Amino acid sequence: NAGVMQNPRHLVRRRGQEARLRCSPMKGHSHVYWYRQLPEEGLKFMVYLQKENIIDESGMPKERFSAEFPKEGPSILRIQQVVRGDSAAYFCASSQQGAGNEKLFFGSGTQLSVL
């Protein structure tokens, strides 16, 4: 199955630690998007990346959060010094092209729990 792969599925961190979430897009897709779903909320857009470029980070919190999509390897969403409010499901999506009405394919998500 060449779907969007996210790992780990579950991640537990203590307050102040770092969290790294990985996402491998579908085969042939070069556009990656990260979304966050807080408890009892809908998914919220965070960032859009292409290989080695951040295209739109308008949904990213200003501090502690960063994302990259290197030339080789998966996209990484990094959260430094996690706090309890970061506990959420983080979904990655990918698409073949980045413009127009192209649908996004989502991964199964990473559930981050901050103790």
Added chain:
Amino acid sequence: DQQVKQNSPSLSVQEGRISILNCDYTNSMFDYFLWYKKYPAEGPTFLISISSIKDKNEDGRFTVFLNKSAKHLSLHIVPSQPGDSAVYFCAATHGGSNYKLTFGKGTLLTVNP
């Protein structure tokens, strides 16, 4: 401020009957609307979409209706099947930025055999 609202957290329907899921939006700039379906422990899966130039789009058992003046859309599933039991998210976007979706909170649909 929630721009996409799904006011029914849950809906229960008998197998074979029609399921109607509703969604309201406040941002008049939205011009493209989508429905996603999500099973537990899986990511959302695209179901059906509609552009603001249309008022109806149909795909098999699924039909989406858009009422722009009321800023309201609905998803009809007929006939409903037990496998349709999932959380349904309404989403909207504008300006061709199809990646920057604004999602509602979702409605849990349960189809009883």
